[in-house]
Amino acid sequence: MKVNEALQPISWLAGRWSTKEGHGSYPNINDFSYHEDLEFICIGQPMFNFLSLSKHPEKQTPMHQERGFLRIKPGTNELAFVVSHNFxxxxxxxxxxxxxxxxxxxxxxNVNRMSFAKPPVVKKFKRIIKLIAPDVLEVTLFMETDNTELAQHLKAVYKKVDE
Incomplete structure (x- = not known):
């Protein structure tokens, strides 16, 4: 996949990624597993179009979906990630x-939510994305709500599917 020149510092992210099983936990819920596919696609602009689809590992039923844009400020290592969640x-x-x-x-x-989103209110995310081998990606997501301090919520290791 050809990426915009501005994306060179994160060009390793380009493509499709899949995990057999991610792990979720949070202080007030039962631990759970999930399967997830990620996509970081460049259509020529200085950003990746992002898609995340999570499903139950056994039942294959949808669990969560995210869509958005990971944009780089050209000539820097500064990033902005705009994400819309299906909840x-x-x-x-x-x-x-x-x-x-x-x-x-x-x-x-910044976090915004629709007026009828179910509680608790999400207040903050911290996301760490790292390449741990040439075709292996690790993503860790921390979350804070109005009930719980910032804590690890999700962690998964992904294998590159294709470019």
């Missing part, structure tokens, strides 16, 4: 990438 939330996360470590760290700048 009625949009988030703007900003951060940086470390091209040497092949790691991205993003934290919430």
């Amino acid at each position: 009625g939330l949009t988030s703007l996360e900003e951060g940086t990438c470390d091209p040497e470590k092949k790691e991205i760290v993003l934290e919430t700048v």
Whole structure:
């Protein structure tokens, strides 16, 4: 996949990724597993179009979906990640990438939710995306709600499916 020149510091992210099983936990819920497919596709602009589809590992029923854009400020390592979640939330996360470590760290700048989204209210995310081998990606998501301090919520290792 050809990516915009501005995306070179994070070009390793391009393509489709899949995990057999991710793990979720949070202080007030039972631990769970999930299967997830990620997609970071460049259509020529200085950003990746992002898609995440999660489903139950046994039943294959949908669990969660995210769509958005991971944008880089050209000539820098500064990133902005705009994400829309299917449970009625949009988030703007900003951060940086470390091209040497092949790691991205993003934290919430803004969260908005629809008026009838179910509680608890999500207040913050922290997302760490890192390439741990040439075709292996690890994503860790931390979450804070109005009931719980920032805590690890999701962690998964993905294998590159294709470019």
